[in-house]
Amino acid sequence: MAEETNGSGQxxxxxxxxxxxxxxxxxxxxxxxxxxxxxxxxxxxxxxKDIQKTHLWKSVFRVKHDETPRSRSLSVxxxxxxxxxxxxxxxxxxxxxxxxGMGGITFYLFIVLTFTGILLMYxxxxxxxxxxRDILYLEHDVPFGKLLRNMHRWGAHLMVITVWLHMFRxxxxxxxxxxxxxxxxxxxxxxxxTLLLSFTGYLLxxxxxxxxxxxxxxxxARATPLLGTEGPLGPQLGMTPFNDVRFALLGGSIVDxxxxxxxxxxxxxxxxxxxxxxxxxxxxxVRKDGGISGPAPVVLAGEVKELK
Amino acid sequence: xxxxxxxxxxxxxxxxxxxxxxxxxPFYTWYGLRQAFANDxxxxxxxxxxxxxxxxxxxxxxxxxxxxxxxxxxxxxxxxEFLAAIIVTVILMVWSITLxxxxxxxxxxxxxxxxxxAPWYFLGLQEMLVYFDPWMAGVxxxxxxxxxxxxxxxxxxxPLGNGYYTYKQRKFAILTFCFGFLxxxxxxxxxxxxxxxxxxxxxxxxxxxxxxxxxxxxxxDLPDFFGITNAWGKAVIGLAFLGGFGAVTGGAIxxxxxxxxxxxxxxxxxxLLQYATLQFFLITMMLLPxxxxxxxxxxxxxILVTPWLNL
Numbered sequence: 001m002a003e004e005t006n007g008s009g010q011x012x013x014x015x016x017x018x019x020x021x022x023x024x025x026x027x028x029x030x031x032x033x034x035x036x037x038x039x040x041x042x043x044x045x046x047x048x049k050d051i052q053k054t055h056l057w058k059s060v061f062r063v064k065h066d067e068t069p070r071s072r073s074l075s076v077x078x079x080x081x082x083x084x085x086x087x088x089x090x091x092x093x094x095x096x097x098x099x100x101g102m103g104g105i106t107f108y109l110f111i112v113l114t115f116t117g118i119l120l121m122y123x124x125x126x127x128x129x130x131x132x133r134d135i136l137y138l139e140h141d142v143p144f145g146k147l148l149r150n151m152h153r154w155g156a157h158l159m160v161i162t163v164w165l166h167m168f169r170x171x172x173x174x175x176x177x178x179x180x181x182x183x184x185x186x187x188x189x190x191x192x193x194t195l196l197l198s199f200t201g202y203l204l205x206x207x208x209x210x211x212x213x214x215x216x217x218x219x220x221a222r223a224t225p226l227l228g229t230e231g232p233l234g235p236q237l238g239m240t241p242f243n244d245v246r247f248a249l250l251g252g253s254i255v256d257x258x259x260x261x262x263x264x265x266x267x268x269x270x271x272x273x274x275x276x277x278x279x280x281x282x283x284x285x286v287r288k289d290g291g292i293s294g295p296a297p298v299v300l301a302g303e304v305k306e307l308k
Numbered sequence: 309x310x311x312x313x314x315x316x317x318x319x320x321x322x323x324x325x326x327x328x329x330x331x332x333x334p335f336y337t338w339y340g341l342r343q344a345f346a347n348d349x350x351x352x353x354x355x356x357x358x359x360x361x362x363x364x365x366x367x368x369x370x371x372x373x374x375x376x377x378x379x380x381x382x383x384x385x386x387x388x389e390f391l392a393a394i395i396v397t398v399i400l401m402v403w404s405i406t407l408x409x410x411x412x413x414x415x416x417x418x419x420x421x422x423x424x425x426a427p428w429y430f431l432g433l434q435e436m437l438v439y440f441d442p443w444m445a446g447v448x449x450x451x452x453x454x455x456x457x458x459x460x461x462x463x464x465x466x467p468l469g470n471g472y473y474t475y476k477q478r479k480f481a482i483l484t485f486c487f488g489f490l491x492x493x494x495x496x497x498x499x500x501x502x503x504x505x506x507x508x509x510x511x512x513x514x515x516x517x518x519x520x521x522x523x524x525x526x527x528x529d530l531p532d533f534f535g536i537t538n539a540w541g542k543a544v545i546g547l548a549f550l551g552g553f554g555a556v557t558g559g560a561i562x563x564x565x566x567x568x569x570x571x572x573x574x575x576x577x578x579x580l581l582q583y584a585t586l587q588f589f590l591i592t593m594m595l596l597p598x599x600x601x602x603x604x605x606x607x608x609x610x611i612l613v614t615p616w617l618n619l
Contacts, residue, residue, distance in 0.1 A: 072380045085385065088378040092369050094385050097343060100336065101392050108393050112400065132414045139411070150404035157325040158400065160429045164489075165336055171460075171485050172340040174469035174478060181461035188458045195429055202427055209322075211415030212424040216434070220446025225617075231443045232617035254417070296471030297366030298351050304467050307573050 084283050092295040098173070099292065102166035106194075107279070109159040114272065116152040124204070126264035128257045131206035156198045163194050175293035183285040186278055193275050200267035206260060214263070215255050221246040310516040317502055317513075321410045326428050326501050333494055337486075343368070344473040344482075351476060367472075422506045422519065431500030432493050438508065439599040441618055449596075456589040460485075463582040466574045480564075480571050488593055527609035529618075539615065546612030546619070553598065553611075557591045 051057055052065065063074040073087035092098065123142055124134045138145035167187065170176060176184035203214040222230045226237055227245040234244065241253045251258030286292065301307055318327055346368045354361050365371040379385075412421075426434045436445035468477040475482055505511040506519045530549055531542040565571045575583070602608035612619040 069380065072382050076381045076386070082382075082386070085381045088380055089385055091375065091377060091379045092367060094379065094388055095369065096388075097339070100339070101388070104389055105392055105396055108396055112397070135411060146408065147401075147404055150407065150409045151400055153409035154325075154403045154407070155400055157322075157428075158396075161325060161329060161332060165332065168336065168489060169340065171489075172344065172482070173471060173473055174481075175471060176461040177464065177467070177470040178461075184461050185458040188454060192454055198429065199427060205411055206415050208412035208415055208419070208421055209410055211417070212421045213426050216424055216426055217430065220433075220437075220442045223442035224447045225443050228443070228447075231447070236616075255415075294471030295367055295369065298347055298354070298472055298474070299468055299470075300351060300355055300361065301468060301477065301570060302355070306467065306577060307570075 098295045100169050102162045106162045109155050113155050116148055119148055126261050135205045163191050180289045186282045190278050197271050200263045203263040218246050218249050309514040313516050314514045321407055344475040347472055347474045348476040432496035435496045435500040439603050463586045465577040525607050527607050529610040529613050542613040549611050554591050557594050558587050561590055
């Protein structure tokens with residue numbers, strides 16, 4: 001033992017001497033290397049303690065998350081999901097009282113509806129034979145299926161309410177005035193499509209409620225002036241139940257399998273696609289027109305030249 | 309008083325949003341107008357006191373010298389948005405856990421639902437079907453509502469009230485919009501939901517729905533009041549009435565605008581096209597309440613009767 005201890009004490013001692021001594025030095029060396037490795041690993045692990053300094057973190061998040069104004073601005077501006085925000089806003093605009101948060105909540109509900117809607121699509125066939133059964137299946141067999149359907153339904157109703165309140169707020173604050181005239185018009189179109197999204201979804205369970213609501217709704221299309229078979233001047237222009245605007249909506253002269261398929265495609269693909277485009281324009285214009293309109297300082301009638 | 313009937317209507321799952329609307333709309337109307345009146349008070353003070361205009365920050369919100377005009381979006385806005393998302397999610401979850409989406413029997417074209425109601429947000433349009441033919445209530449008026457709303461910024465020439473709540477500086481705009489939105493649109497939805505029963509018959513809240521009710525309503529058209537049977541005569545008197553209605557309503561609106569010095573100045577800024585558009589949409593809008601009243605009191609059906617269309 002004593003010899004071995006002495007042997008290990010000598011630097012560069014390995015390679016020489018007999019086999020027994022060589023093995024001992026080898027073990028000694030391995031232990032020493034192991035210790036050095038452990039030390040290195042520990043010191044490296046120490047560096048991983050601050051996750052924000054890791055290579056991986058820095059590759060994902062390009063900005064430091066400290067409380068400097070520069071980092072705060074960059075964390076918004078360089079983030080793909082947040083970059084529609086400016087880096088700074090009117091200090092009073094974050095108060096609930098001015099915007100009521102209704103535009104943002106509407107958009108959030110649109111996302112919730114897209115998410116729950118995609119999940120619902122996995123369990124639904126838009127055919128007369130399957131549609132109603134799929135809803136029963138969804139309600140009774142699919143895990144959380146009932147919750148999923150309820151969230152989609154109530155989220156849609158809530159979205160109609162928040163759209164109306166958003167519009168009401170924008171009107172009361174005069175936010176449609178110059179330079180935001182066009183964006184108001186885009187907003188009106190988005191509101192129309194919100195109602196149409198909700199309405200096209202109504203038929204999909206293929207139950208009495210949806211069937212008769214859509215029957216009543218599309219029967220009105222019969223009365224379209226010029227383009228409907230029962231509308232003013234429609235018959236005179238050669239409109240029949242088989243070529244008028246109602247036929248185009250339903251893909252037939254009655255609410256049947258074609259109508260179900262059309263409602264499904266409008267609801268799940270066509271209208272969400274159109275809405276996404278208008279939403280992009282709507283948000284883009286909010287920024288380009290100078291952000292949200294207020295709360296702005298009040299202007300007196302005497303201060304406006306054109307009113308004198 | 310049939311409380312059971314009232315409860316059945318109120319607790320129908322698809323009617324819950326309207327019950328919510330009954331609270332939300334009055335609340336937000338009050339919430340917005342409260343800020344409008346606060347701003348109006350400030351505007352009055354500033355107008356009285358020109359010295360104050362030079363130093364005042366011109367908002368009713370708190371302000372101290374040295375406070376930054378702007379704040380960072382992160383964290384001051386994003387945390388509010390995040391909180392809103394959480395609250396909405398919680399509300400939606402609780403709502404979805406406690407209340408099931410309606411599912412009736414499988415669709416059956418041979419079995420008509422009575423009453424057969426549209427989704428609640430379209431009940432205003434369905435209620436309009438009582439007062440107008442489908443081409444008008446279902447197609448023309450909805451299109452005009454959409455186009456008219458889109459046109460608002462293009463004929464509102466009042467430069468004041470841009471970006472803050474005010475009533476005093478935008479009386480005409482606020483009153484006409486609230487009339488259209490609150491009085492016509494929302495109240496028509498409420499009528500369609502709570503008042504209309506089987507056969508689309510008027511049942512007061514708490515009145516029992518009678519599914520066998522038959523209402524004898526001998527409707528009268530305008531020419532019938534004068535005993536006119538000739539097709540040409542009907543068309544002439546109908547057009548004359550519509551023309552007269554337009555002239556009287558337009559005149560009244562014009563007089564209202566002119567009665568106020570400020571609206572008069574705003575009016576003078578308008579081009580002919582802007583003013584004609586404004587008048588067209590307002591007169592068309594007023595056609596609805598007029599026909600509602602005539603219908604509900606006199607069983608009045610059509611003003612204009614022609615072989616092709618009735619109005």
